[in-house]
Amino acid sequence: MQDASAQMAILQFMLSRLPTTAVPTSIHCDHLIEAYQSAESDVAQALVTNREIFDFLQSAAEKYGVEFWKPGSGIIHQIVLENYAAPGTLMLGTDSHTPNAGGLGMLAIGVGGADAVDAMANIPWELKAPKVLGVRLTGRLNGWASPKDIILNLAGKLTVRGGTGHIIEYFGPGTDTLSCTGMGTICNMGAEVGATTSVFPYNSGMARYLAATRRAHIAAAADQAAGFLRPDEPVIAAPEKHYDQVIELDLDRLEPHINGPFTPDFSRPLSTMKTLIKEQGWPEDVSVGLIGSCTNSSYEDMTRAASIARQAAAKGIHAKSQFLVTPGSEQVRATIARDGLTGDLETIGATVLANACGPCIGQWKRTDGDHATRGEERPDLGPNAIVSSFNRNFRARNDGNAQTMNFLASPEIVTAMALSGRLSFNPVTDTLLDADGKPFKLDPPCGQELPDATAGFDEGRTVYRPIVQDPTEANLAANDVPIKVDPKSQRLQILEPFPAWNGGELEDLRILVKVAGKCTTDHISAAGQWLKYKGHLENIAHNTLIGALNADTGKVNSALNTVTGELGTIPEVGMAYRAAGIPWLVIADHNYGEGSAREHAAMQPRYLGCQLILTKSFARIHETNLKKQGVLPLTFRDEQDYDRLTGDGTMTVSTQGVADLRPGCPVYLQVTQTRPDGSQERFQIETKHTMSEDQIEWFKHGSALNLIASLTN
Structure with missing residues (x-):
């Protein structure tokens, strides 16, 4: 669990009154460090700003036998890859990018905190049986093409919801060429394509990584079980007979890609950017280049970026854009410092930030001139472009500025663009000017999969090693640790159980807002400056749906209070x-709730009185989170019915079929619209749900947590 989501997960687990977690559990402090000046100063400031939260999480870890990774130790997914991931095992993580561990053959699935509480409380974890999408890789990457370009290309093919309900399984000879x-x-x-998870077959690259990270014994065990960790021969011979869908990718022909802005599936080859910039009117100047994040902060990533930096330094030039680097872990930071890679990057003007999520999650205090001011406050500045090796680029996600356009690319492409300062720069074909004004062309990047075997990885400062607990009940009882939450705290709040269902239909519901277009969990529960309230449901509820576009008013964060007849913000009306x-x-x-796994996007509406969400389709994790919190998720049987509904205050909605809610049975909505003259029109809309018998029990009890509490108490 990462620190932003762990707060609510621990607060929920406390209600179970269990003495310890039923499965090995860890907490990673990576989300609450704001990137501003430097690694050391930013971590020091975070320890002051978030002391209450870190103390709470560490005391909970001590009480329940949970491993605790301190602020500055690194990003959860890189640490998992280095320490916990193993081929053929299953892991749940309270972050949507948990599938990162699929690179080590692990079935790693992102979930909300309530799902994690299930596992921690020894409650069976439920998942609707996914389909399997096979991606066959052939050939070998070459030139400027990188593993990042494989998924950037695939995102364009599948879109942000094309993988929903699927596990993506990579296979084919190309898999053996990747680190x-x-x-x-x-x-x-x-x-980013909505997949339940993604996984690669066990191969020699995984064995090498396990050995390099002091886990050769796991590699030896995986070697013995390799037949179970790879596709069977009949699958390889005729994949179309075994996978629900098959996509072919020839790595020999893959060229560098760049995706964005505002959505990770707006994909195109880098070679087309010059034309697109002119057609779309995008900024030509790159304000900031950022490499790192949980997606691209490995040793290999840093070696490839550093190889570009060395070429630039040899020609006497520096980055024209601000250039920020985020190592994935203390181990990566220490190793690249020892091997001179940090110096290579700093020579061209890079600032190395803390081993944390930082700008990727919106923890970024920009310092690059005018754009350090939020765009909402200075609309006269117009849009600005940044390029990053991150995974998401939703509007306002990184810096709170709705006009910042984030384009996603590989670390080496980002480094090259930062050197040029131009969004149109293509290092495959374009040249830079050296210190003497002479043109030169960058050579393709070269990198090392792993540090030299004789030196290996440097584990770094011991202060960042995990605090390991003995999770036996006897030991925990002997060392009982109180968990204190100040009733006056503005950061933490003990949870009150949500009310149970009354057994009847849901009646006379107002439509708080009809949302138009994309509505991610960033829109529903923004991160950035709001991360400080992750442990305080009442306070964080004040950001509910502030990024949503109202289809009726055409404005963001706008809702009509049907009692007063006045427009207000969505949280104001909800309150x-x-x-x-x-x-x-x-x-x-469509795809309501795509993006991060944050369960706050379900808990906040529930806290404010939401009983039902009706959409054209849901993102998987968010739909489950709604079910966990006792909110009924419904989808239109006929998507055109979306156009029949309005949030202009004239409609109320009641259900028919909830009193006898059963799996697979429809729920009808009885809509009453009151006209200005007082006359009324009534019509009915048919909806669907995916609730299982167990999930219906969550709804009846008011939440999954209420059900767990009734069982454990």
Whole structure:
């Protein structure tokens, strides 16, 4: 669990009253460090700013037998790859990029905190049986093409919802040409196409990585079980007979890609950018180049970027854009420092940030001139472009500026663009000017999969090694640790159980907002400056749906209070409805809740009185999170019915079929629309749900947590 989601997961687990977690569990402090000046100063500031949260998480770890990784130790997914991942095993993580561990042959699935509580409380974890999408890789990457380009290309083919309900399984001879961390990059961004998870077959690259990270014994065991960790021969021979869908990718022909802005599936070859920039009116200047994040912060990533930096330094030039580097872990940081790679990057002007999520999750205090000011406050500045090796580029995600355009690429392409300062720069064909004004062309990057075997990885400063607990009940009882939450705290709040279902239909629901277009978990529960309230449900509820576009008003964060007849922000109206005891629902478009696994995007609406979300389709994790919190997720039987509904205050909605809710049975919505003259029109909309018998029990109890508490108490 990462620190932003672990707060709510621990607060929920506390209600189970169990003495220890039932499965090995770890907490990683990577989300709450704001990138500003330097690694040392930023971590020091985070320890002051977030002391209450870190103390809470560490005391909970001590109480329940959980391993605790301190702030500065690294990003959860890189640490998992280095320490926990193993071929053929299953892991749940409270972060949507948990599938990163698929690069080591692990079935790693991103979930909400309530799902993690299930596992921690020894409650069976449930997943709707996924389909399997096979991606056959042939050939070998060459030139400027990288593992990142494989998933950037695939995102364009599948779109942000094309992988929903699927596990993506990579196979074919091309898989044996990739490094373990390269495969991790590809699996990591499977989240961007909605996949349940992604996985590679066990191969020699994984064995080498395990040996390099002091786990040769796991590689030896995997070698013995290799037949179970790879596709069977009949599957290889006739994949179309075994996979639900097959996509072919020839790595020999793959060229560098760049995706964005505002959505990770807007994909195109880098060679087309010059034309697109002119057609779309995008900024030509690159304000900032950023490499790192959980997707691309491995040793190999850094060696490839450093190989570009060395060429530039040899020609006497520096980055024209601000250039920021985020190592994935203390182990990566220490190793690249020892091997001179940090110096290579700093020579061209890079600033090395803390081993943390930083700008990727919106923890970024920009310092690059005018754009350090939020775009909402200075609309006269217009859009600005950044390029990053991150995984997501939703509007306003990285810096809170809705006008910042984030383009996703490999670390080496980002480095080259930072040197040129131009979004149109293509290192495959274009030249730079050296210190004497003479043109030169960058050679393709070269990198090392792993550090030299004689030196190996440097584990770095011992202060960042995990605090390991003895999870036996006897030991924990002997060393009982109190977990204190100040009732006056603005950062932490003990949870009150959500009310149980009353057994009847849901009646007279107001439509809080009809959402138009993309609505990610960033839109529903923004991160960035709001991360400080992750442990305080009441406070963080004030950001509910602030990024959503109201289809009726055409404005972001706008809703009509049907009691007062006045427009307000969505949280303001939601709070007013909660105070008045008025239940409500949300109408939304396709893939509602895509993006991060944050369960706050389900808990906040529930806290404010939401009883139902009606959409054209849901993202998998978010739909489960809604079910966990006692919110009924429904989809239109006929998507055109979306156009019949409005949030203009004239409609109320009641259900028919909830009182006898059963798997596979429809739920009808009885809609009453009141006209200005007082007359009314009534019509019915048919909807579907995916609730299982167990999930219906969650709904009846008011939440999955309420059910767990009733069982454990």
